[in-house]
Amino acid sequence: MPHNLLLTAPDAAEEVGALADAMAAEPSAMARHYVPASPRILHANPLVEPGQRAELVFTAPPTPGRYPYLCTFPGHWRMMSGVLIVE
Ligand SMILES: [Cu+2]
Structure with missing residues (x-):
């Protein structure tokens, strides 16, 4: 199944x-691409189909913090997530 990746503001997952x-x-x-409209989404890539690759290039946020990332394909975000730590 396809997946995407969204980086959000701290505490916005x-x-x-x-x-x-x-x-x-x-x-x-x-x-x-199941990317909702929200100013709390900092970066997002479109859905990536099985067997495909995607690269999301961005400059890390300037403010230290914990920036969640998640896949918002239906049913995924509660388990398919992580945190980008900016120090
Ligand atoms: Cu997913």
Whole structure:
């Protein structure tokens, strides 16, 4: 199945995940790569299909903190997540 990757503002994983859950039923969700509209999403890549590769290039946030990353394909974000630590 496809996956994406979103980097969010600190403490925004639950909020962004809830937005992704809400958009999952929208007809345009797949075309929008299940990336909800939110100013709390710092960077995102589109869905990547099995066997494909993607690279997300960005400059790390200037403010130290814990920046969650997650996949917002339906059903994934609660388990498919991690944290980028900026020191
Ligand atoms: Cu995923």
